[in-house]
Amino acid sequence: MKKKSFTIADLKHQKVLLVWAAILTIYGIIFYYVPLFGWAMAFENYKPVTGILHSDFIGLDKFKFLFSDATFLRVIRNTLAMGIINLVVTFVMAIVFAILLNEVATKGGKKVVQTISYLPHFLSWIIVTGILHDALSGSGIVNELLVHFHILKAPINFFAHEKYFWPIVAFANVWKETGWNAIIYLAAITSIDPSLYEAAAIDGAGRWAKIKNVTLPGIKPTIMILLLMNVGNVLNAGFEIQYLLGNDLIMKVSQTIDIYVLKWGISQNDYALGTAAGIFKSLVSIILVVFFNNMAKRHGEERLF
Numbered sequence: 001m002k003k004k005s006f007t008i009a010d011l012k013h014q015k016v017l018l019v020w021a022a023i024l025t026i027y028g029i030i031f032y033y034v035p036l037f038g039w040a041m042a043f044e045n046y047k048p049v050t051g052i053l054h055s056d057f058i059g060l061d062k063f064k065f066l067f068s069d070a071t072f073l074r075v076i077r078n079t080l081a082m083g084i085i086n087l088v089v090t091f092v093m094a095i096v097f098a099i100l101l102n103e104v105a106t107k108g109g110k111k112v113v114q115t116i117s118y119l120p121h122f123l124s125w126i127i128v129t130g131i132l133h134d135a136l137s138g139s140g141i142v143n144e145l146l147v148h149f150h151i152l153k154a155p156i157n158f159f160a161h162e163k164y165f166w167p168i169v170a171f172a173n174v175w176k177e178t179g180w181n182a183i184i185y186l187a188a189i190t191s192i193d194p195s196l197y198e199a200a201a202i203d204g205a206g207r208w209a210k211i212k213n214v215t216l217p218g219i220k221p222t223i224m225i226l227l228l229m230n231v232g233n234v235l236n237a238g239f240e241i242q243y244l245l246g247n248d249l250i251m252k253v254s255q256t257i258d259i260y261v262l263k264w265g266i267s268q269n270d271y272a273l274g275t276a277a278g279i280f281k282s283l284v285s286i287i288l289v290v291f292f293n294n295m296a297k298r299h300g301e302e303r304l305f
Helices: 008-013 015-043 061-068 070-102 107-122 125-136 141-148 162-190 194-202 207-231 240-245 248-254 257-267 271-298
Strands: none
Touching: 008 015, 015 061, 015 271, 061 070, 061 271, 070 107, 070 162, 070 207, 070 248, 070 257, 107 162, 125 141, 125 162, 125 240, 162 207, 162 240, 162 248, 194 207, 207 271, 240 257, 257 271
């Protein structure tokens, strides 16, 4: 079958779409590609006075300094650990919550639960960390309950012990984003052919069997695509919650790459070092996405490209 060629009349008919496509393309070039020119700072002894074009070229010296800096290596560990924990916990909880919410029989009850679960997403991290700080303080509700039920003999300061920080961050992300992340899974579940559930019921399948044999396979492509997209954000473990809840007592486990970039790039005026750290994070994200996308392709799963 011969492919139809576009004519001037076709282009005129689609002019509105072409205009919007051009606007979005220009927007992407200006705000996503032009700023990449700033990456040149990572290879220079950048000074704001001289600018990018006139600063001395120093090659990979900033990258060598990064990977010889024990603080940066510890920051990579923290970022990677919190990123993996957040990815696993929030990803799994969103799927579980969507499936459980889909099992709610009454429409009114489902809407109420959905609304309540969405609300934390619209709260700023300032509010969320404030709630966490009050709840986990020495006189907060968590310590009161633990002491009341004799789990603890005396209140403890959760923000003074390194072992509690990563679980607190994971809990905060789950509480804030689970309801919002579940939206796309709920949409995927509603697109499953109802006749599959009817056939499963005729075969004697209960709720768990329907979830296992109908719901999960039905949303598997969505799960794979979102997993591949989220893998690239492993090093985007966060900035606000770690910066707001972190303190000198737990600094060894609370600092992330973003905080490191802030302290070196802004506070110490070493923009070249901050840019080098940012480039490292971006390259790792690209490598992770490409690697896991190829793994999915090799195993015949859904993939990004």
